[in-house]
Amino acid sequence: xxxxxxxxxxxxxxxxxxxxxxxxxxxxxxxxxxxxxxxxxxxxxxxxxxxxxxxxxxxxxxxxxxxxxxxxxxxxxxxxxxxxxxxxxxxxxxxxxxxxxxxxxxxxxxxxxxxxxxxxxxxxxxxxxxxxxxxxxxxxxxxxxxxxxxxxxxxxxxxxxxxxxxxxxxxxxxxxxxxxxxxxxxxxxxxxxxxxxxxxxxxxxxxxxxxxxxxxxxxxxxxxxxxxxxxxxxxxxxxxxxxxxxxxxxxxxxxxxxxxxxxxxxxxxxxxxxxxxxxxxxxxxxxxxxxxxxxxxxxxxxxxxxxxxxxxxxxxxxxxxxxxxxxxxxxxxxxxxxxxxxxxxxxxxxxxxxxxxxxxxxxx
Ligand code: FUB
Numbered sequence: 232x233x234x235x236x237x238x239x240x241x242x243x244x245x246x247x248x249x250x251x252x253x254x255x256x257x258x259x260x261x262x263x264x265x266x267x268x269x270x271x272x273x274x275x276x277x278x279x280x281x282x283x284x285x286x287x288x289x290x291x292x293x294x295x296x297x298x299x300x301x302x303x304x305x306x307x308x309x310x311x312x313x314x315x316x317x318x319x320x321x322x323x324x325x326x327x328x329x330x331x332x333x334x335x336x337x338x339x340x341x342x343x344x345x346x347x348x349x350x351x352x353x354x355x356x357x358x359x360x361x362x363x364x365x366x367x368x369x370x371x372x373x374x375x376x377x378x379x380x381x382x383x384x385x386x387x388x389x390x391x392x393x394x395x396x397x398x399x400x401x402x403x404x405x406x407x408x409x410x411x412x413x414x415x416x417x418x419x420x421x422x423x424x425x426x427x428x429x430x431x432x433x434x435x436x437x438x439x440x441x442x443x444x445x446x447x448x449x450x451x452x453x454x455x456x457x458x459x460x461x462x463x464x465x466x467x468x469x470x471x472x473x474x475x476x477x478x479x480x481x482x483x484x485x486x487x488x489x490x491x492x493x494x495x496x497x498x499x500x501x502x503x504x505x506x507x508x509x510x511x512x513x514x515x516x517x518x519x520x521x522x523x524x525x526x527x528x529x530x531x532x533x534x535x536x537x538x539x540x541x542x543x544x545x546x547x548x549x550x551x552x553x554x555x556x557x558x559x560x561x562x563x564x565x566x567x568x569x570x571x572x573x574x575x576x577x578x579x580x581x582x583x584x585x586x587x588x589x590x591x592x593x594x595x
Contacts, residue, residue, distance in 0.1 A: 446485025
């Protein structure tokens, strides 16, 4: 599916919802029930909007670190200004299908001294009695940086460091801790996530904008950096995360179905590293498999078909012997792209270790 087709589809889906919402009876008069018909799972919480779920199991319990979507009234633009989030809540549950607890505000933008606007997709990690919350936010110069905040509890409140992580940039931090205790941060996102502005390691507000439209250039890659022992700094300069085809060739910018866009995540299964990500404008979750946390990762395919809404973002975690995919769509808001809700479903690896395709609306 090319990018315009899905974008047009998203507009076509959301426009009747807006019309119906103006009429005062959105539920009955819109097509929203049709759009979500066959949904394989229900929103985990419905009283707040949540997105970009990073899930972890700490002490046997599932904790979810999502974005907290709000309607702030900022108009939509190509850089995602309407994703204008101002705080984070942590969710928890003992098991899938059981009650979900919203632990309230865990970190607020007003308490981050260097932050300007837009708290986007976070992640969390644990080491030696401390929980770490990693978050992207634009600084006061409107440049995305990644910050870290700490707490003695997985649900916060989290106290932010006074400065962003040195040499961090762009969005969507995801921290993977390997079996030997080493932790790595994956990050980056193109378009509104500003990765294209850091082409030569320096920020350029106009940088590489046109490169994203040049289909024959190499695609931009997610970044990886090992974290230092204090989990608050990079121990090395960020490197590219290469996703390659079966012949070892990296993807080109024009390969919208396969190239990295945003929402990196890594899980380890049977000794192999699985790097998964969103293809953005083609709305797939896709993945590659590698032998090292640094990659290269050989592209395997998509594993989640497009959800209703523009963005798709996820995490993969094992709990009680089952692998779980946390993801989001826009069921609660009836299709509004910036008002999302997190969901969970089981994810299966087949006998060869491939992830089985999931259709979010494939329930018979
Ligand atoms: O939630 C804001 C942004 O939308 C995230 O950072 C991206 O991954 C996309 O889901």
